Each structure stands twice: as structure tokens, then as C-alpha cells.
Amino acid sequence: MSESGKSRGGSEPRSEPAPAGTVRQSVPFALAIVAILYSHTISPVSRFFGRLWAPVGRWVKRHHLIVVWTIRRAINAVAQILGILTILYYFFDVLAASASTNETPLSVITGWWTFVTNILTGQWGTISIAGVVAIPTATYIGYYLPYSIELAALALAISLLVAYPVGLYSGWHRGRVLDSSVRGYTAVWLFFPAIIFSLIVILFLYQPFLTYSGDNINAIFGTLPSIGWFSLHGGYPSWIDPTYDFTSPTGFPLIDAAWHGAWSMEWIIFLKVMIEALCIAVSYVALFLRYARNATVEATKAEYLRAGRARGIPNRQLLWRHAGRRVIPLYIFTIGNTFGMFIIIQSTVELIFNTQGALYLLLFAGGQSLIGGGIQTQQALLIVLIFLISVVILVVSIVAEIVAMALDPAWLSEKEKGGT
């Protein structure tokens, strides 16, 4: 005790010279004092934790507005998720159950509680395919989800690669040729639905594309090559599950084909995904620029840009370095704002191109439930898919908002004042 006391410097001697009768009473106080001194001043442990947490504390002190905003958004998100679940419960358990009077329904509160806890704890039930095979819903969706994620990532990347420079340049040079053509494009393409555009792409690019890619035997689009192509090139490889087209290590066909070194297949998959991504991007860029252009114009009117011009900073540098940096949070916010529309566009494109994606699955399940004995057959699938899509939209919008605010704190105070 005394040895360790020496090693702890001045902390231990305070507890040592206590009288014998009061030792038992003073032990907890002494321990508390030791603990406080130990953690605050001397020990290597406290130094380590101090190093670890001090930047966090400083960050919180500096960005307390964002932290408060994040907490508020998180509380809101809980309310939103419960709201989504209530809407789903109303549609599937109240309305659909009242249509089929076979089961005696639970009382509303018990039923709602069961529904919500089942969804939130991941008890998503099973799906019977053709009335025989029962697969857990999560596993089944897992077969389809990578296709959608891959397509969405490519489409978003292409859209932003186009929208960022075009939007910035047209906002900078207001009224020039590029600006007016961008305005015309956003006006025209808003009412050119992706479904019609992708149908037209299939109509006019179908044969040339198939001939070019070498996948021209009984091909309907999709993502993987057709069965005819496989039969010419040595059959289905062992790493593709023939029932659900699930590619083996990761599930993302672009990655897996490269993983196994199937480069001819990789090329076909890449071409197919690129065509779909371009169809999505053509529609989404128009929508995105409609939201983002006015914000860009406002951002490029900032005082410091005028000051920079007066100091003789070259115009190009002002545009791409100064205004371009200021516009980034606005664009991130716009992604969150328009992500719901992006998902609608992608689901129509997946439907037209027969992609094995989750959004295609949503529409297909919706269509199937119309013919196969009412809603009950595909109920679990529809509920889980809709819930997942809504949660993804929610999370993307919240994360985009918070990232945008972290990048541009002045904007947050504007928002607190009541700007958009």
C-alpha cells in the first residue's frame, strides 16, 4: 500500500494518518479522493484517456449546434420510423385483415405492438415460393439487394460527376448558353419519365448492344449474361447460384466476376449495369439540377468571391476552388432531399431492364400479389421491402443534412433562423 502510495505521489499520504476508529468510515471517501486524483492528474491511464477524449470534448464545444441538431434529428428519426411502421401496420394488418375474415384480428394496440416489435427485432418471417420452399425473408432479400446497391452506387456516381461541374459552371455563368440549355434540359426532362426513356433505349439500343457485347442469344436485359451465353461458354460457373443468380463471395456481380477472373463476363455485366445507370442518371440529373441550380446561383453571389475577384484571383481558380468548395454541402443536402425520387427512378429502370434488384422485387411482389390469392402470399416481403426502403431514404436524408451542416456551419445558423 505504502509502496504504491509513493508511486502515486501525493495522493496516498492523506488517507494514511487517519485514527484507528474512523478508518472504516473514511475508507470510501479516501478511495473516492484517490480515484479522482488518480484519474485527473497523474496516471498514465488518465493521460491516455485524456488524450483520447480531449479532442472529442473540444469538437463538441466547437460544434455544439450540430450536436444538438443531430440529437434532435435522431429523436425525430425514432418518431418517423414508428410512423412508417404505423402506416404499414394499418395497411397490412388492419385493411388487409378486414378483407379476409378468416382470422380473428388482435386488438389494435396489441397488434400494433406485436407488429412493431417483430419488424424491429428482425423477426421477418418466411416466404414460400411456389407454395413449397420456405426461405427466411431476410435471406431472400439478401439475394437481390447487392444488384440494387451496385446499380445505385454507379448511377449516383455518374449523376454527381455530371451534375457537379455542369451545375457549378451554369450557376457561375448565369444566362450563358450552357446555363440556358441546362434550364431547358431540367424543364424538359422532368416530364420525360425514366420508364419511357428506358423503353426507348431498349427499343433502339437492344440489337446493336447485344451484337457488340457478344451476349446475343435469347437475351432479355438483366445484369448477368443470358442462359444462351452461358451454354456457349461452358455452362453456369460454380460460383453463381442458378436459382437466385446469387454470385458467391460478395453478392455483387461486378466484384465477383473480377474476383474469379471471368473477364468476358465482367465486361458484359459492366456494359449492362452502365446502360441502366445512364438511364437513371439522365432523369436524376435533371431533377437534381432543378433543386440545386438556384442554390448554386445564390452561393456564387457570396461577398468573399467578389472580394477575391477584386484582389485579382484568377476567375477559374475562384470558380473551381472557392465557389466549388462552398457548393459541396448544398449538393450533399440536395442528394438527401431528392433520394426518394432517385429510388422511384431506379425502381422503374430496374423493372424495364429486368434487373434482379430489390426495387424490381418490390414492384414484382406487388404485381404478383394481385393474382396469387390476395395480399397474404407476398405480405412479409412487401412489408419488409417497404420498411427497408423508407428507412434507407430516412437515413440518407438525415446523414446528408448532418454532413452538409458539418461542412458549412454558417448554414446551420441560417437554418436555425428559418431558412431552407
Added chain:
Amino acid sequence: MSSPSRSYLRRRVGQYLHHTELMLGTTILGLYVLLALVAWIYYRGGLSSMEFHIRVMAYGPSPPTISFFPFSLGPYTLGQTGLFGFNVLEGLIKATPWDLMLFAGIIIPTCLIGLVIGVVAGGTGSFVDDALMTFTDVILSVPPFVVALLVFVVILPGLPTSQAPLLFVAAMILINWAPYARVVRARARTIASKPFVEAAAASGAGRLRILFRHILPNSYSPMLSQVPITLANLIIILTVIPYVGIETSQQYINVVSFMPAINFPEWTWILVNGMIGFSPIISTNAWWAYTFPFLCIFAFGLGVQLFCDGLEDYLSPQSGSRTH
């Protein structure tokens, strides 16, 4: 006495007439209203049904029968659609009054609900603001498309088909007001901190009077830029969902669209018929069956967009000096 106001009116009307965007939009929408009136007068008896020929599945749709030398219209002036064999021109004209009613019946109540909720939230602040905006966020996180799919799949099969359009309108009103409430609330919050509102409160105006006489008239214009997006969403929903119903089931089903009958004239329903006709699986290359319905919808959307953007610009305070 009346000369200042008359000159003000004359100036505003002059601005309206010289506003290219607004005038173009007004003209296009006016032509559509005129077309609706013509249809209402011309097809007085049978405005709610088109004639259809299932036979077209076997023989293929008729191409446009219009000829210019010598000029004659023929029975199928703009051709025939693939699936049910609707007459494209007749269908589009008959559909005009229904579609104008449908879109106006959805968008105007949506705007009103969003306006009231946004003004109350932004003008009141504090607890009411937080509660209303949380509710708005809940509605915002569910895409209208998903709600339409749910209504189509869950409710519609159990209802008499005559109630389908009303149900669609109600569902779309209930789900679409949220973005309007958001933009109006943002504007109302900035307006509420303006000096003239404080002056009104200081001179003894009541809370409701401040909300609806002072804040509301100044905060509805940003709503207009949202209208074309809602319209585009509605058109996507009305096009995609019947397409899903037909394509995935691959057989005749009793619920095919939100309309009361399969031969009910509606622009997007005619468009879906045209698209089914030329999908690569059933490849009959009937370009007329999707081109003309698409152009009809597209021109209407463009008109609405020009009208709304122009009106927003016209109503904004610095109306004379446009920013772009």
C-alpha cells in the same frame, strides 16, 4: 382617387403580358382547358368510355390513317394502341377533362393543406412547430409511390372499381402535402421575424389575424416551384403501377389501373397501352401508340412548369428585375 390603383393594375397586367414564361404557360394551359371544353361539348353523352377492340391482340394495332394528299382523317387519325386497341386521338381528347380534374383535384387540396400547416408551424414556432414538423417528416419519409403501390395492392382489389379514382385522389392528397408544408414553413419563419409582423402585433392584431392576413399572403409563392415535381410524380405513379400490374401478371386481371373501368379515358392509361404494345417481349413496333400520348402529357407538364415558375417569378417582390 382611382387613378393610382388603375395605373398599378395596368402596370401589373403589362408585366404579366410581357412575362414570356408566364404567358407561354398560360397559353398552353388555356389550350388544354379549351380542349376539355370542346371534348365536353362534342362527346356530351359518352365522355367516360372509349371503344376498344380486343381483336387488336391478334391483328396488331392500326397505324395513323391521316393522309394529306388528298386530305382525309380516317377512322384512326393518330393510330390505335396495342393492348386494348383504343383510338389514340379520341381517347386523348376524351381524357382531357378527366385528367385536368384529376390533377387539379389532387394538387389544389394538397397545396391548401401544406399551406395551412406550414403557416401555422412557421408562424407559431416553439412546441407547435416541432410537433407539426415531426409529423411532416414522418409523411416525407414515405415515398408517394410506395403509398400508391400499397393502395393499389391492398385496398383496390376489395373495392368497387367506381371508387378507385376517389381513393387514389384521397391517398395522394394525404401523402403529398408534406414538401409544401416544409417550404412554406421555411418562408413563414423568415416572414414572422420581419418588422411589419411585429408592428401588426404591437398595434393589437390577434394571433390568427397575424397568421392568415400577414404571414400567409407573403409565404405561399415558394410552394409553386414544387407543383411540377408533384405532377411529375403523379404521372410516374399513374404510368408505372398499371404497367407493373400488367407486365408482372402476364394475364388479364380485374384491377389494372386507378380508373373505374378498363376503357375509361385517361392519358397515362392510353400511354401504358401504347408501351405494352411496343415492349420488346411483344414486339409490335407501334411508335404512334406511345408517341402521341407521351407528347400530350409532356406538353401539359411543360405548360404547368412554365406557368408555375413564371407565376412564382411574377409574384416575387422584385418582379421587374429577374435574377437569371
